Amino acid sequence: MLSGKHIVLGVTGGIAAYKSCLLVRELKKAGADVQVVMTEAATRFVTPLTFSALSEREVAVDLWNVNQATRSEIGTRHIDLANQASLLLIAPASANTVAKLTVGLADNLLTVLALATRSPLVLAPTMDADMFLNETTQRNLAVLRERGVFVIPPGEGEHASGLVGPGRLPEIDAIVQFVDGILERSYEDYRSVSVLVTAGPTHEPIDPVRFIGNRSSGKMGFSLARAAAMRGASVTLVTGPVHLETPRHVKRVDVETAEQMHHAVEKEAKSADVIIMAAAVADFTPAKPKESKMKKDGHQPGPLELTKTVDILKSVAEAKGKKTVVGFALETDNELEHARTKLKSKNADMIVLNSLRDQGAGFAVETNKVTLVHGTGETEELPRQSKFDVAHAILDRVRTIRQH
Numbered sequence: 001m002l003s004g005k006h007i008v009l010g011v012t013g014g015i016a017a018y019k020s021c022l023l024v025r026e027l028k029k030a031g032a033d034v035q036v037v038m039t040e041a042a043t044r045f046v047t048p049l050t051f052s053a054l055s056e057r058e059v060a061v062d063l064w065n066v067n068q069a070t071r072s073e074i075g076t077r078h079i080d081l082a083n084q085a086s087l088l089l090i091a092p093a094s095a096n097t098v099a100k101l102t103v104g105l106a107d108n109l110l111t112v113l114a115l116a117t118r119s120p121l122v123l124a125p126t127m128d129a130d131m132f133l134n135e136t137t138q139r140n141l142a143v144l145r146e147r148g149v150f151v152i153p154p155g156e157g158e159h160a161s162g163l164v165g166p167g168r169l170p171e172i173d174a175i176v177q178f179v180d181g182i183l184e185r186s187y188e189d190y191r192s193v194s195v196l197v198t199a200g201p202t203h204e205p206i207d208p209v210r211f212i213g214n215r216s217s218g219k220m221g222f223s224l225a226r227a228a229a230m231r232g233a234s235v236t237l238v239t240g241p242v243h244l245e246t247p248r249h250v251k252r253v254d255v256e257t258a259e260q261m262h263h264a265v266e267k268e269a270k271s272a273d274v275i276i277m278a279a280a281v282a283d284f285t286p287a288k289p290k291e292s293k294m295k296k297d298g299h300q301p302g303p304l305e306l307t308k309t310v311d312i313l314k315s316v317a318e319a320k321g322k323k324t325v326v327g328f329a330l331e332t333d334n335e336l337e338h339a340r341t342k343l344k345s346k347n348a349d350m351i352v353l354n355s356l357r358d359q360g361a362g363f364a365v366e367t368n369k370v371t372l373v374h375g376t377g378e379t380e381e382l383p384r385q386s387k388f389d390v391a392h393a394i395l396d397r398v399r400t401i402r403q404h
Contacts, residue, residue: 013041129165
């Protein structure tokens with residue numbers, strides 16, 4: 001996948017910067033065109049001339065350096081680099097740069113470029129073991145992963161400080177293989193396609209404090225939004241209450257109740273080509289939520305009267321026209337029978353079936369094991385894998401549906 005790709009390699013300050021010279025060589029041997037962007041700190045460890053000789057391109061260091069660009073190019077060169085990139089790889093990525101990316105600080109050419117690019121962003125965090133294991137660094141990396149930044153696990157071993165532990169730059173071959181795998185899934189087959197994804201639970205209020213909800217974390221829906229954006233789609237994510245970072249290049253609409261989600265989906269569905277309903281919408285809502293908090297006061301509460309919520313999937317699929325609509329089903333018994341019934345009754349093009357019986361599937365876990373129920377009624381069982389990989393598999397099948 002590297003052949004003919006334009007890789008922008010960001011090099012930050014750290015003793016491992018010298019290994020990036022070998023990385024340039026291996027990327028070019030694999031057929032990639034490599035543009036090196038260095039931070040000022042990186043130039044203290046390796047000269048730009050070294051990378052220029054290896055990459056056969058002038059190295060970019062300073063956004064404002066007139067010697068590196070004409071005056072008319074200075075103001076947009078970060079945009080030009082961003083648009084040209086098939087992938088932005090930062091290796092080594094220092095703790096300082098990781099922190100800047102987390103908060104969106106853009107104070108040098110590399111961090112400006114990271115904000116401007118729509119291409120996949122890959123980090124190889126490299127720093128002393130204690131710095132890597134620091135709670136702040138780990139939290140920063142977790143935030144970036146949730147947004148859709150790819151983080152290569154660091155190598156372990158002895159550091160320049162004498163400490164032994166994680167934080168070393170991974171082996172060059174491992175970095176190249178990781179990048180190759182990312183490019184394999186970012187071929188932009190969804191460019192010019194508008195995708196609407198729903199995610200998370202809904203909270204149906206009993207009173208101003210309590211609600212009826214479920215255990216959905218939203219991770220599957222967010223993975224779908226992230227994967228679709230990576231493949232070039234214009235993505236809108238309508239989500240219930242979750243604690244997840246918005247994926248890169250995704251428009252997010254926050255709602256709380258099933259009724260609010262219904263209104264948001266109706267509005268956003270008008271311009272969508274593909275609608276993937278991954279949210280766990282409550283089937284029932286309190287008929288008469290209390291205006292003030294219900295007190296115990298030594299009394300037994302009265303019965304909680306419930307009414308059905310709007311069937312969002314059915315309402316969208318019945319008016320879909322040429323749109324492709326995918327629904328989700330989470331079952332605990334007679335799974336396939338219920339999923340096939342849902343496929344027909346909702347007029348969906350495909351149902352993604354989850355079962356709580358499957359290990360590594362369901363709520364709040366990083367993996368999922370699903371069965372796809374196609375429009376013909378035929379089923380396709382996928383192996384347990386990360387929710388991000390499940391998302392790509394679903395998008396692959398949606399692409400096939402749209403081609404027929």
